[in-house]
Amino acid sequence: MNFTQNGWNTIDGRDLDRSPIPGTDVVPIPGLRPGDVATVLLRVGQLFNERVAKVYNPGCWGWNAPTPIPGSNVYSNHGSGTAIDFNAPSFPWKVRKMSAAQREACRQIVRELDGVVAWGGDFATFIDEMHFEIDATPDEVAQVAKKIRGGDMTDFEDAKKLIQMIKHRDPVDEAEVKMYVGLKPNEAAGRMLDHEWKGQHDVLKVEYPALGEAHKLDKAAIADKEAARAEVSELKAENARLKAAAGEKKVTELKPGLYEVK
Ligand SMILES: [Zn+2]
Numbered sequence: 001m002n003f004t005q006n007g008w009n010t011i012d013g014r015d016l017d018r019s020p021i022p023g024t025d026v027v028p029i030p031g032l033r034p035g036d037v038a039t040v041l042l043r044v045g046q047l048f049n050e051r052v053a054k055v056y057n058p059g060c061w062g063w064n065a066p067t068p069i070p071g072s073n074v075y076s077n078h079g080s081g082t083a084i085d086f087n088a089p090s091f092p093w094k095v096r097k098m099s100a101a102q103r104e105a106c107r108q109i110v111r112e113l114d115g116v117v118a119w120g121g122d123f124a125t126f127i128d129e130m131h132f133e134i135d136a137t138p139d140e141v142a143q144v145a146k147k148i149r150g151g152d153m154t155d156f157e158d159a160k161k162l163i164q165m166i167k168h169r170d171p172v173d174e175a176e177v178k179m180y181v182g183l184k185p186n187e188a189a190g191r192m193l194d195h196e197w198k199g200q201h202d203v204l205k206v207e208y209p210a211l212g213e214a215h216k217l218d219k220a221a222i223a224d225k226e227a228a229r230a231e232v233s234e235l236k237a238e239n240a241r242l243k244a245a246a247g248e249k250k251v252t253e254l255k256p257g258l259y260e261v262k
Contacts, residue, residue: 002066002079003075003080004074004076004079005133006134008138009080010079016032016062016063016081018030019031019042021045021060022045023046023050026057026060028041028084029060029061030062036138039145040116040117041083045086047109048106048132051109052109059087060084061078061088062078062081063079065079066080084131084132086132090130091129093126093127093128095127096129098129103129106121106132117132117136
């Protein structure tokens with residue numbers, strides 16, 4: 001196993017979180033390390049889009065195949081899916097392009113996320129304004145991710161358990177299924193459920209209406225069926241946009257900050 005600069009292990013590209021940056025249809029191509037890291041980096045993206053510059057593609061990159069940084073034997077944090085680049089053509093590597101206000105906005109994002117991310121514009125070695133990366137331990141990242149999430153399904157593991165129980169019917173523990181069906185998924189759990197059911201977790205509601213009705217823990221989520229339906233159709237649309245955005249493009253990092261999209 002290899003590790004990238006920040007100490008996180010490299011991953012392959014199979015199980016990336018391919019969610020768009022909230023409030024946009026821009027997916028950091030091809031995706032991010034799933035779980036807490038994606039939650040934090042997607043929030044960075046949301047704030048960057050709101051405060052620094054509108055994000056666009058091609059230009060936003062997440063994971064890429066782990067390769068040592070040219071001229072060294074150190075792996076870039078993109079190889080562990082813990083780094084994200086925004087608007088690469090506008091903010092190229094080693095060049096200062098941002099205004100003072102934009103730079104301050106980037107530093108403010110770092111502060112708001114309790115310093116679990118670092119911004120490349122302040123790197124001592126070379127300027128990399130497009131780049132943010134995780135600069136903390138999994139526990140520290142988990143704490144910030146928890147703050148970011150709303151909803152009751154605050155543990156990513158809850159979504160995994162639910163998937164295990166429903167999808168694989170193994171073991172079907174009615175009491176547990178009841179509990180999880182009633183929970184309103186938070187941002188990360190929702191993305192995971194959506195990924196698993198391809199935007200069709202209304203199937204769950206159809207298959208288990210009795211469980212849903214019987215469950216009392218989250219009355220609001222069950223009572224508000226219209227909202228739940230709207231949420232599902234939104235997720236479906238989001239999925240379609242996401243697919244179109246990610247397409248079948250292959251992204252190659254020719255050198256840090258320089259990418260080729262085919
Ligand atoms: Zn980068």
